[in-house]
Amino acid sequence: MAAMIDRRAALEDGAIDPNVVKKQLIAAYPTKVARKRAKQIVINKEGEVPEIAANTRAIPGIITQRGCAYAGCKGVVLGPTRDFVNLTHGPIGCGFYSWLTRRNQTRPPTAEDPNFMTYCFSTDLQDENIVFGGEKKLRAAIQEAYDIFKPKAISVFSTCPVGLIGDDVHNVAKEMKEKLGINVFAFSCEGYKGVSQSAGHHIANNGIFKHVVGLDDTAPKEGKFRVNMLGEYNIGGDAFEIDRVLEKCGITPVATFSGNSTYDQFARAHTADLNAIMCHRSINYVAEMMEKKFGIPWIKINFIGAKSAAKSLRKIAKYFDDQELTDRVEEVIAEEMVEVEKVQAEIRKRCEGKLAMLFVGGSRAHHYQDLFAEMGMKTISAGYEFAHRDDYEGRKVLPGIKIDADSRNIEELEVHPDPDRYRPRKSAEQIEELAAKGFFFKDYEGMMAQMAEGTLVIDDISQYETERMIEIYKPAIFCAGIKEKYAIQKKGIPMKQLHSYDTGGPYAGFKGAVNFYEEIDRMVNSKVWSYLKAPWQTNPELAATYACQ
């Protein structure tokens, strides 16, 4: 039945009518669910971005791909920091599942520098701790972690039961901080907070800002053009490639939030002169707070895609307004683009015009469209698991976003200019001057503005919708995560993980672009998809005839 409707829609228009597709997607749901999903499935319009419902609770039973606030806080934002002891306060699962499963690479400068990435620390709560409280065990665990590892900092991450049984993790952290003389701080990132990983990002941002950022005023590294890279987690070495390019241009990376990061980097992050944001969703809070407190402006950049990387470098150069830097950036781009263009020309022959779908976290579903465009591929549909409306529609909608009951309890820090250290990096006149040249701060315009007319934008896509979308559009490649991967491949569609990169990467920067072109070319043109039917399955009657003869 569904298949028949598809074909009719395709025949009438010469293309698939997204309105028909949308109707099909929601027709399967109970009425109330359908009404809600209808707001989260939007047909994109060029020129005027339609409104989408996002950052609302997941529908029970719908098979969402979302995770929780703990994953957003511990797993995403602070997990990649290599010299913290990240202690999970809860039963064993949360710590276990977030142990080395995100590919945040770390590379300490020497073999003696701390690196706790390979370790999983947990209080492994037992039933008696649930009954009598876990504070005592937490205190003892912090002490034991300190005795064995002597880390610079210990951070504590709360899991679901912690909030319910009333353990005061912040008080325990404070106590232990005084006792041990190192920084100990806690996060109330219980899994049920908010509606997704997103709540965890916000909680992590607040915590790192409150407890670490700005603690150390000594800027250790000399270097011009000091930039923090925010929301870059060094999956598969992305941050290494970005740093390589920045340094080649003469730009000094100060802190990365938080791929391959260290405690000291966070503590000195406020000495930078610019915050450049990769992942808007996870880190815009820190950027906003740093601007308010220290006067550091932020801009949105994107190092995914060679053209986007070039554009981002030029944007940074424009900000610093220095001729030498501007010239150097152009030199580097020209140098790097040689290889990029060579590979691009080669793979375009085989990839041009093919369709891609992207359903990833809160940022990559947008960024990777640039890479596909560079390959001549079209993004026919995209969506996020847990992004907010501003990531879809652009920050201009921020004033209109209402925080609903499910997310109201996520703390909003009140931040004021630091009396001694607030230093505006650009004067009001300079900002105006830049604006006149088309340079805007805090300028994220969202994913939808970049997408073509009639493409489908789907927030928190369900397993059911994923399958229907594939059946209807038969994309050449589908990008999402590990939970989606094998169901999609079973349908005969190549599936690229854009969380873990399927052990590949880096995909950021210029070298990353080349890696990505080659990887997608390999996937969409693999021979394996032509073998799905055995010879006797394609023509069984003929075989029977031979047997009779």
Place this chain on the structure above:
Amino acid sequence: MLLRHTPKEITERSALTINPAKTCQPIGAMYAALGINRCLPHSHGSQGCCAYHRSALTRHYKEPVMASTSSFTEGASVFGGQANLIQAIDTIFTVYDPDVIAVHTTCLSETIGDDIPQIARKAEAEGKIPKGKFVIHANTPSYVGSHVTGFANMTKAMVNYFSASNGKRSEQINIIPGYVEPADMEEIRRIAGQLGIRTVIFPDTSNVLNRPQTGKFEMYPKGGVTVRALVSTGDSKATVALGSTASWPAARALDVKCNVHCELLELPIGLTATDSFIDTLRTVAGVSVPDSINIERGRLLDIITDMHQYFYHKKVGLVGDPDQLVSLTEFLVSIDMWPIHIVTGSPGKAFDTKIREITREIPHPVNIKAGGDMFLFHQWIKNDPVDLMMGNTYLKYIARDEDIPFIRCGFPILDRIGHSYFPTVGYMGGIRLLEKILDALLDRKDRDSPEESFELVM
């Protein structure tokens, strides 16, 4: 060094777990529920658990792992998850149409005390459960036991909800295979088939988590024990339960509920454990053992005699789940290897007693810990190195740092394939284990031998 902060000196830890050798209950329950035909596992908690469990199983099997969740929000966490579960049941049956929803819980819903049967009854009264469809449940608090406990609880739930007796005993034998791989379940079925025994194996994840690429995704693949077969377990002649931690609670429940005689055995890994599995099957079913099985046994023995010099007195470190470790330790001891460091993350006193008994004749100190972790295991290795390690993928960090040959077995294996296709149970599984052990040891010998003693024939 990947684990550069692990000191050789062992200090007592009472509160801090580092690099666990277990995970939490619900993933075991999810795995067991996937062993029911046309069943959708459902996680009653906040959605992060479900995402983690699906991801972990997916990484281990490289297969789709479907499960739904109640997606608790803060409100539900305080006031109870009834509305969430009822809405979930409605959505699931409407959209995904399983025959069974198998609900397990998390530390969240257990701490707040949600009453799942009461909620399911309410859903039924509201007409949310279609006729002929089922909602079953197991309580799986993450702060008790481990993933193996969760598996045991969901397997027991299959008995609680389905097993029924019509008063007539059949010739059928129930086999509860324990927390083993789909390939192991398949092998157990093959062995029973060779003996000519009619069996119900539950749970059964073969053809669910090792399914073929056909160009079609089926939400509910062909494998899994059917509801009808589960109902019939109440009339079976006997139950053979493999692995006390994973299988005993269900077997005992079936005995209590339907008076089905039960034989509890260790997992049939290695020579002697497989011997007693086959001997027990033969006895309870009243059949004789065919020559094909004798041939397999003889082949396993033959390899042991042929290659014994390479195993003899080699020291081994083991990390894993209790049922596997008991049989594996026994197998290694039976071929004159020395398992000397043995850690399971799952708590339980019986483990220590059993392993102590199996290893009592090893003339070397043996470290055993139930409820231990890989950090402690690593420290033991630093103090008393071994020739071989066996355990899940997380051991590879120790293997690289300490330069020790390493065989992947148990859960999870995230970086290799094979475990879902080739069994380690039965005589054939024993042969595979020996092949792996020999490959690891002989590769190392080849790597380390001086040129003059680099051997062509080994």
